[in-house]
Amino acid sequence: MTLVDHLPALLIIAPLAGAAITFVTERSVDRIVAVLTSIIITLFSGMLLYRVASGGAFRYEIGGWGAPIGIDLVADGPAALFLLLTAVVGTAVTIYATAYFPKDCGTSYGHGLFWTLWLFMWTSLNALFLTGDVFNVYVCLELIGISAVALVTLKGDADALRAGARYLFASMLAAMTYLLGVALLYSSTGQLDMEMLRATLTPDSGAATGLALMVAALVLKTALVPAHFWLPTAHASAPTPVSAALSALVVKASYFAILRLMLSVMPPGFIPGAGTLLGILGSMAIIWGSLQAMRQTRIKQWVAYSTVAQIGYLFIVFPLADSGADVLAAALGGVLLHALSHGLAKTALFLGAGSLMDRFGHNEIARMTGAARTLPVLTATVALAGVTMMGLPPSGGFGSKWQLVSASIGAGQWWWALVLGLGGLLAAAYMFRVLAVLLSDTPTEVRPTHAPVRLEWLPLALAVAALFFVFAAPFVDSLAGISTIMLHAGVTP
């Protein structure tokens, strides 16, 4: 066994060690530890991606026990992609946070806990992407939930506490429902490992009810319309680096678990109509989220509703999953590309919006006129991230929509293509509404700042990365093929 074989475990141990260290070190050392940790995680994630791309998917037995006694980790293409996305976004968020949180915050102890909580959340995100066990998914979701709620309430004011409490109750509801689902599933199958479940799952009402409860709980965690009520306030009242991590990564984690349950664990048609229902909810999310984004007057709420809309696209893969290997491959590649490019662009948008708020000293979109002259870098960030949201070429958003449209037509379900087109138009409408204000001719006053320039350039770099992400599509497609999900369509990875 070399270091490379232990990468799945190291990807969980590294952020956990960082979290533990920042808990005991001085405030001024915390940020150095956090940045070093994020660099190490990025290195490990890159190595794992290379290992999976060159040597195929593999399982890792924690402690050498092996399922069913131990818990196995699964490193396949989609997991490696999500891990690398988490690493890149996480590093950006960490570096942004070093400038966002003052070095000396002796009076507000809450902000001092940011580093520990954030690395703890990173640990649980990595663990969720790697786990191959349905009960372990529950534990990881809870760990993500606890650290995410604590991060939302960091500011400690009434708004943040209210948003955090709502988020916590939604999390609790989801967690308990998921656990009941696991209990029902275990009672009819006696298995928890995903691969063993796939091998033994036979049509059975108990197992189907259990899995339906688990998927419903995850839908609530992913904030898919109509279960999105908790997301906009939670994502908008958190400190800016936290908002970015929540919108770009945390909702993707529970989505990833749905992907595994629906397409890796369950055989096609195991819960009749579930795929179509998720597709319809996804379409509703695209339309409802965009319409709400158009109505928002505050900038962070606007970005948060855009997340509600963009989550919808991820669910279009489910109704297309049973129409043959080619359609599934295109759709899966499409949603993975969407998850990655949206992750980059949404981080850029949230960090950019947060910097705009800080420079203007308020969060009203209508009073941010003329930012193009006074704050050109931040305006460019919003505009370029907007290209990905709208799905125009050459952004990753364009590539993912293209693949989803071809999959829809390949499956003979052209109506999803209509929704995708409509979603692009609506995204253009809500983006231009804000851009029109930023680009208008009457400059408003901007606060002078001594803040480091990385508060402006870092979001721009991410927006540019998302803008050219379509060129990563062939690579994402090939990694999507190295997946237990493709077994669903009878393809051996």
Added chain:
Amino acid sequence: MSTYLIYSLGGAVIFAIGLYALLARRHLVHKVIGANLMGSGTFLVLIGLGNRAPGGTPDPVPQAMVLTGIVVTVALTALGLAITKRYFSATGLDDLDTDPREGDHP
């Protein structure tokens, strides 16, 4: 089988009571207790599972799940109560339905 049935039916009833409390009650502490009841209901179902085959070897896996579940629920409860307490001292409110900016609260 009947032991398992009693446990799982009882668990389902307790889960439903907790679900009702979490969704319908306004007081934050009631909501936290509701979530705990949902957890307890699930734990009962899981405990019953360990004794599913009469006369057979008890299955330890559901009990391991219950132990983990209890630990997680304790952490969630602590966080929920801490937020409730902070929210109450910041606004004087014990529910989320009243907007703290409206009116006569300290």
